[in-house]
Amino acid sequence: MLRPLYRAAQVGELDRRTIAGGIEGFALMQRAASSAWHSFRGRWPQVRAISVLCGGGNNGGDGHVLAALAAQAGLKVQRIVLKEISELQGDAARAAQLATSAGVGCVAWHPEIELTGEVVVDALLGTGLDGEVQGDFRRAIEAINQSGLPVLAIDIPSGLAADTGAVLGVAVQASRTVTFIGDKLGLHTGAAPGYTGEVDFRPLGVKALAFFDIPPAAWLLDEAILAESFCPRQRTAHKGDMGHVLVMGGGPGLGGAGILASQTAARLGAGKISLATAPEHVVASLVRCPEVMAHGVRGVADLGELPAQADVRVVGPGLGKGAWGQAMLQSALQKDSDSPRSVPLVIDADGLNLLATHWPELRRDDWILTPHPGEAARLLGISAGEVQADRPAAVLTLQRKRGGVVILKGAGSLVAGPSGLVVCPYGNPGMASGGMGDALSGILGALLAQQLGLERSAWLGTLIHALAADRAAAQKGERGLLAGDLASYARELVNPG
Known part of the structure; x- marks a missing residue:
């Protein structure tokens, strides 16, 4: 298709x-x-x-x-x-x-x-x-x-x-x-x-x-793949079937990003959403979306069993590059020695910047990385201008170096994975506003939790994110489009009529 x-x-x-x-x-x-x-x-x-x-x-x-x-x-x-x-x-x-x-x-x-x-x-x-x-x-x-x-x-x-x-x-x-x-x-x-x-x-x-x-050389994403990807749920489905997403973000002074990511994940159909955030942001999360289980976390010790209980870990939105963010990312990267299963990761924002500085050689096959050109440049050790001069080469190089699936955001977002390269032709300039990447991270986390697979989740997540923004812009215009507007439109896209 x-x-x-x-x-x-x-x-x-x-x-x-x-x-x-x-x-x-x-x-x-x-x-x-x-x-x-x-x-x-x-x-x-x-x-x-x-x-x-x-x-x-x-x-x-x-x-x-x-x-x-x-x-x-x-x-x-x-x-x-x-x-x-x-x-x-x-x-x-x-x-x-x-x-x-x-x-x-x-x-x-x-x-x-x-x-x-x-x-x-x-x-x-x-x-x-x-x-x-x-x-x-x-x-x-x-x-x-x-x-x-x-x-x-x-x-x-x-x-x-x-x-x-x-x-x-x-x-x-x-x-x-x-x-x-x-x-x-x-x-x-x-x-x-x-x-x-x-x-x-x-x-x-x-x-x-x-x-x-x-x-x-690549494939062009098409809205038609949504209908074949989101079939009606079984009548006996329960929240345990739909997966548990843990969002690790919203460090001190950066609470909004983690809240956006967790709320978007909830709207995309994940069964349970946990948010590990700085304690001062818990009340705001509960007011915004009480369905999200918000946990005040001062350090790794406060995480308890949360990382092990999750089916997907989303780390990066509002993480910050300080000690709190470094500790959260290190915890997210740890594999549970008591469990044979691999817990997929979505890493965005400062999670990517910390990878570039503290884990420069780390490679995994179970994560989705979602850099914009500046973050991709830091991961590759080149300039953002060089990334933009040849976006396909940059994202393919990054995927070979880091493994998993890489989404290079921007006009004509690119997704590079084991199957090759796909291009998203949707999206609009209204997406040039804060929090859009956080919404994408939440979408990806929810799709992974529902066991759509790493690469397909990346394709669908990129597509849904862009199409939701297009629908929102079509109704009320590009200027003033907020990341928080996307969740309701994205929900419609994963429930095709």
């Missing part, structure tokens, strides 16, 4: 094999341009004039063919080239000649040129870009963005890295991106959500999964 995602080189190989299988390269280009034209018409049916900017490769060729199709449909077409037609080769040259034969005019790009279309078509640079955009291409991209016109990007917004979603100096800000043959990993994470607009995937009749020796 999940859509496969590929790297640029993999899509290039799929393209090559499709042509080798009997489809002429120019015919495939025409098929791509026709799909782009239909995508354009579906999005802007009333437009009567377009500006098409064409580069020198096959991406530019797609633009030339689309320009011909638009002219044949009666649109006024401004065709702007950044490489002289006489210098084009192969299929790109044939495409340019097709547009010329269709009566489409052609002008060379210059900085003073005015874009006369109602919509701009970006066919400047394809997926093969591997360095910062320079020269006239950079100036053309800047002109597109400054025009304020809606943009259809062909295959990928020019200047966006197809494998990572990073901006290579400057990138086209598209309203819609139509992409072909194999969907690209870099269209769904990093900076990409701010540049792609809607992503319209057109496989062009190519069944990428049929090429077994080209495994997808």
Whole structure:
């Protein structure tokens, strides 16, 4: 049910094999341009004039063919080239000649040129870009963005890295991106959500999964997996069947995070929730959610049998990096020698920072780590900028180093586990507020307690967290969205109708 995602080189190989299988390269280009034209018409049916900017490769060729199709449909077409037609080769040259034969005019790009279309078509640079955009291409991209016109990007917004979603100096800000043959990993994470607009995937009749020796680089999460994951409960179910989550957090002066995590876990269906928090936060927890069993804990001795009784330990929300937080994390990491079972962990926030400083080599197969880019950078010993420059590489490296499952939060959250990489395409800017990570930790704890498995819990938890925020934003807007708002929407998602 999940859509496969590929790297640029993999899509290039799929393209090559499709042509080798009997489809002429120019015919495939025409098929791509026709799909782009239909995508354009579906999005802007009333437009009567377009500006098409064409580069020198096959991406530019797609633009030339689309320009011909638009002219044949009666649109006024401004065709702007950044490489002289006489210098084009192969299929790109044939495409340019097709547009010329269709009566489409052609002008060379210059900085003073005015874009006369109602919509701009970006066919400047394809997926093969591997360095910062320079020269006239950079100036053309800047002109597109400054025009304020809606943009259809062909295959990928020019200047966006197809494998990572990073901006290579400057990138086209598209309203819609139509992409072909194999969907690209870099269209769904990093900076990409701010540049792609809607992503319209057109496989062009190519069944990428049929090429077994080209495994997808990642998979795109889809809301449809919720229905198959949350079946109705047995009529005889009791709270002991639904697991016991222990949230260890809310150190002195940091009570809210632990309360958020434990309340969210309760709303996601865990049978019992215990909160080990600083004593001064117990009353607030009882007032906020009396169903949570709040325990005032001054130190490890006050924990008693709580860690051993829990089916899942969530540690990190409001933990702090002082002595209290260090003691809680050390207790959470200890394995019960009297029990053969492994108690899974969810570690977030200062739990991750403490791992980086006090347990730099610790690796486990029974935990979910949930870093944002800054926390991931500390765990990897690099900068947050380096993490964001190649988010897929960062999360995969961290998972190999630390084991278990790693969720790299942010736009296009990534989940890396034993089965590989998945990408979450949901979520919104309203989630840029305090406590969102704590809510995610509570969701993950509840799913693990209900025995959905480590990796699947990470996939579902990331998906539910983002979709709950989208539902909340759809009802009342992004600004002012609070982490505490998510629990009720998340509850609806785990009870699909």
